[in-house]
Amino acid sequence: MRAFLFPGQGSQAVGMGADLAAASVHARAVFEEVDEALSQKLSRLMAEGPAEDLTLTENAQPAIMANALATLRVLEQEGGVRLADKAEFVAGHSLGEYSALCAAQALDLSTTARLLRLRGEAMQAAVPIGAGAMAALLGADFALAEAICADAAQGEVCQAANDNGGGQVVISGNKAAVERAMVLSKERGVKRAVLLAVSAPFHCALMQPAAEAMAKALAEADVRSPLVPVYANVTAAPAADPDVIRDLLVRQVTGTVRWRESVEAMWDAGVTDFVEFGAKVLGPMVKRIAPDANVVSIVTMNEIEALAAAL
Template identity: 40%
Template sequence: MKAYIFPGQGAQFTGMGLDLYEKSPLAQQLFEQANSILGFSITDAMFEGTAEELKQTKVTQPAIFLHSVIMAKVLGEDFKPDMVAGHSLGEFSALVASNALSFEDGLKLVATRAMAMQKACEQQASTMAAVLGLENEVVEEVCNSIEGTVVAANYNCPGQIVISGEVEAINKACDILKEKGAKRALVLPVGGAFHSPLMEPAREELAKAIEETTFNTPICPVYQNVVAKAVTDPAEIKENLVAQLTGAVKWTQSVHQMIADGGAEFVEVGPGKVLQGLMRKIDRSVAASGASFE
């Protein structure tokens, strides 16, 4: 079975999507539609913007979403997923690519999510840190033992977890995790504590927008971050999408489940090769490649 996977924040690069725009009339039309929906020229930021401009949450999230979704649409008949999944923000790309959400509604929700997360980040000093070389249970125990908010937020691959929370709690956790034998416990240059309880104000805002949006039954199962299993029921999809803002991205668990359910070929759709790299660390025996079009 063929699985398509969609990257999240951090996969952006200067010039992203320009080749799609230049080679495909459909891509051109969708990019122009996106500029109109967003009310600013996202194409200028993507095609010509500096790395600094692309790092702004209100730009990054729609940019990665657009690159992924437009690539999937340009593939046309070649895009035949048996299953899909997306890492964090990538879940929205996966939902549009599998027809659970329209292009327009998906983009509007991503823009709402980006702004809501930005606001939540500004309310409290918070951050995330990458932890390498420890078992999940050890990381979870350390997070639970610390006063203040700090949680395991992204299970990226075996031995690579991202923790999220208040700055002081993260710093303390990093010190203890190093004592416990972590190869690295490194604070990341991010705007805030994504996938933690500190995103509660953003979750409430996104929940309202999701409630007002029509979701359809996808053309194939969507493996959602918070449950790490196949979902096709629109009501359940909505619920999991809301929970994702304050819940963990169970990426390792999702990929294992996809493989257990018959996923044999994984194709990353969107900018960069982050997920292909993680695939090699999760299960080397499974084929992983990037989508391309001529």
């Protein structure tokens, strides 16, 4: 069994998608549709930068999605591969869940781009700059990270935001609370605590205004049953009902990205092969969680061609 995976924020880089667009009319069509949906030359920003503009949450989220979907589109159109024939499940990390839903045709491309633009804007606006923070705890399991967050909160928000597996848990919340958690983590044997260069504290209760904005937008969006089930971040379980998917996407804004559990659940369900589209971020995570899995990350035209031949 096979799952197609889609990366999250942090996988953006200036130049992303440029070579693929030059090589494939099908990739260019994806970028052009996203540009039109957003009334912005996002593809030019992706190709040329500047990096600080691409890194803005409102740009990074639709850009990462567009790059991943362009990669999949080339595989489908030029490699003759149909997702529904070659994958039993799809999954994505944070914003990547939207990419996964688009890949499985639960959302169309233009709608996905607009939802991610709104999501990025709403997440950025939810907390004043400098009021929140995120940090990666390296060498901590999820239970330890949760205990550290509970003790560090002291009436503020401090939550485990991403359970990435392999002993990496990202925490999020009020800046002072996250800083207290970093001090506590060293006292409790965590190997390293690294403050992340992010513009807002994602996946914690401080994001509630963004969750409300997404609830309104998703209520009005055309969400269909996906071609294959999507493993949801907040439940680490497959979902296929459109109303359930809407609810899970809203909960995801403030909830923990349960990536480790999602991969473990897919492995337990019989998935042995994982294919990541558009970046090489989730592949290494999957190998740390399921060392015996077959994992490939697809970015370039050569890699797409090799995968099409293998499938």
